[in-house]
Amino acid sequence: MATTTDISTTPTGTEGDNSTPAVAVKNVHKTFGIHKVLNGISLSVGQGETLAVLGRSGTGKSVLLRLIIGLSQPDSGSIHIQGQNISGLSVDQLGAVRTKMGFLFQHAALYDSLTVAENVAFPLEHHRREMSKSERTDRIQGLLAEVGMGGSLDKMPSDISGGMQKRVGLARALALDPEILLLDEPTAGLDPISSREIDELILKLQREHRMASIVVTHDLFSAKTISNRLALLDQGNVVVEGTFEDLQQCDIQFVRDFLKHS
Amino acid sequence: MSGLGATEDTGIRVRPSGRNTMPASVIVDSISKIIGNFFEWFGDLGIFFWQVVRAAVTPPYEWRELMRQLDEIGSKSFPLVALAGAAIGVVISLEARYSLSRFGAKSLFPSTLVYSVIEVMGPIITGLVVSGRVGAGIGAELASMKVTEQIDAIEASAINPYRLLAATRIVACMAMLPLLTISADVCALLTGWFAQALVEPLSFHQFIESGFHGATFNAFFPPTFKTVVYGLIIGLVACFQGMRTKGGAEGVGRAATNSVVLASLFLILADVVLVKFILVVFP
Numbered sequence A: 001m002a003t004t005t006d007i008s009t010t011p012t013g014t015e016g017d018n019s020t021p022a023v024a025v026k027n028v029h030k031t032f033g034i035h036k037v038l039n040g041i042s043l044s045v046g047q048g049e050t051l052a053v054l055g056r057s058g059t060g061k062s063v064l065l066r067l068i069i070g071l072s073q074p075d076s077g078s079i080h081i082q083g084q085n086i087s088g089l090s091v092d093q094l095g096a097v098r099t100k101m102g103f104l105f106q107h108a109a110l111y112d113s114l115t116v117a118e119n120v121a122f123p124l125e126h127h128r129r130e131m132s133k134s135e136r137t138d139r140i141q142g143l144l145a146e147v148g149m150g151g152s153l154d155k156m157p158s159d160i161s162g163g164m165q166k167r168v169g170l171a172r173a174l175a176l177d178p179e180i181l182l183l184d185e186p187t188a189g190l191d192p193i194s195s196r197e198i199d200e201l202i203l204k205l206q207r208e209h210r211m212a213s214i215v216v217t218h219d220l221f222s223a224k225t226i227s228n229r230l231a232l233l234d235q236g237n238v239v240v241e242g243t244f245e246d247l248q249q250c251d252i253q254f255v256r257d258f259l260k261h262s
Numbered sequence B: 001m002s003g004l005g006a007t008e009d010t011g012i013r014v015r016p017s018g019r020n021t022m023p024a025s026v027i028v029d030s031i032s033k034i035i036g037n038f039f040e041w042f043g044d045l046g047i048f049f050w051q052v053v054r055a056a057v058t059p060p061y062e063w064r065e066l067m068r069q070l071d072e073i074g075s076k077s078f079p080l081v082a083l084a085g086a087a088i089g090v091v092i093s094l095e096a097r098y099s100l101s102r103f104g105a106k107s108l109f110p111s112t113l114v115y116s117v118i119e120v121m122g123p124i125i126t127g128l129v130v131s132g133r134v135g136a137g138i139g140a141e142l143a144s145m146k147v148t149e150q151i152d153a154i155e156a157s158a159i160n161p162y163r164l165l166a167a168t169r170i171v172a173c174m175a176m177l178p179l180l181t182i183s184a185d186v187c188a189l190l191t192g193w194f195a196q197a198l199v200e201p202l203s204f205h206q207f208i209e210s211g212f213h214g215a216t217f218n219a220f221f222p223p224t225f226k227t228v229v230y231g232l233i234i235g236l237v238a239c240f241q242g243m244r245t246k247g248g249a250e251g252v253g254r255a256a257t258n259s260v261v262l263a264s265l266f267l268i269l270a271d272v273v274l275v276k277f278i279l280v281v282f283p
Ligand SMILES: Nc1ncnc2c1ncn2[C@@H]1O[C@H](COP(=O)(O)OP(=O)(O)OP(=O)(O)O)[C@@H](O)[C@H]1O
Pocket: A032, A037, A055, A056, A057, A058, A059, A060, A061, A062, A063, A064, A106
């Protein structure tokens, strides 16, 4: 947690940081039918920074992550990845941006016709064609060992538990050495020991690669451990943003309730 | 059920003005909605097709996935297609013998069998069998990938799912249908001859000789290769239905059913056009 000190901890985040943020979400609205999910939300994450996103079920945390990687488009507002607005990009340009990003889906979304190792190999086969077969095998084994799945290379996704699928999904998200990591509840469904291991891994990536991460989580302990800043969402917007201490000192009733029950 | 009826009833009667015109306008509304949905579906299909074409013609090409699909579609459909062909051969053989002998034209048996199998029955039977087997398979596979976010995961890995999933399957369908049609034809001719030979001595050599006597390129080539269009229809409709699926396991089932129903329907409709087209272009 020593890493928190060198990052601006003002509640709004970006001021004081004059380099381009890795991810900037600006005044984004998203509606499904008549259901308003995101309501003018703004967020930003600097290089090497980890933002934990908290909020009740159904507040649009997953929707937010999907917007950031361009899987759906905002109704209004804009999303910038390393300074580049992604809404007007062609398929190829968006692809180039996406190769810099790793995405862990809430339900892992492993390819069910491929083995665990093939799942992790998938992005490498498509984007690191120059890699030799043995290099690739080493890389896959290394990644899977790092998430504690080194022993299940040839298992099918349907034959491993939800928590294990999650870890394989994380290994797949890390395959291309992303600069930006988007994780949707990486420790949900994991036992406390595995959860802490994943936390350690995220901290290590942040330290060694200055990776920018947005981590959606319901695990307050994990959020406190891995993040420089936390953002609490409610009704499609940020209620409060800041360090864990800032959140604790906040006297908005919703924030107090949220922390009390976590 | 009754609840639905009741709300419709009140919907019609509740407004005080225009009591007589309301039911008619409701009917007009729902018809125009159906027509609107139909055109919307076609529009989306057109956009989908365009995206697939654009992805398919630009590198990187997904050779490995294409090989896998060729194998999958070809080898999985072969037994069914062969069986269907064999059964059709016997049916045509029995029917042909009966009607030809009534008109005293028994000597025409071989060519009747050959023409009905290769020009008419082989292609359409293959098309329908493949649309059932492969259409449902692709529809369900892609739909389940869609609802479990696997297609999103492909996209998030900066890989174009139109290229990886749709283009490969559609091309594989187009390539495999003529081959499968030929195997259905062969099976049908074999069983058709065999059914006849059981009743009257007829050597296979004789049968082929007189069956294909005077046969031209125009008679056999276009009917077999028009099935490329069937392949396009089956692959396109199944991929489209699969990749636009919404709503869990139920959606997956619906996608599989709709793929088969729509693919079979369009295949038969397309056949009307194709037959006419072939008659005009290859007289
Ligand atoms: N494709 C969609 N179509 C319609 N509604 C959607 C769609 N995606 C999300 N929603 C709606 O948006 C809202 C937010 O969903 P989201 O999955 O982002 O919640 P969440 O904050 O991630 O919740 P959880 O913590 O349970 O994962 C939900 O009410 C959901 O029904």
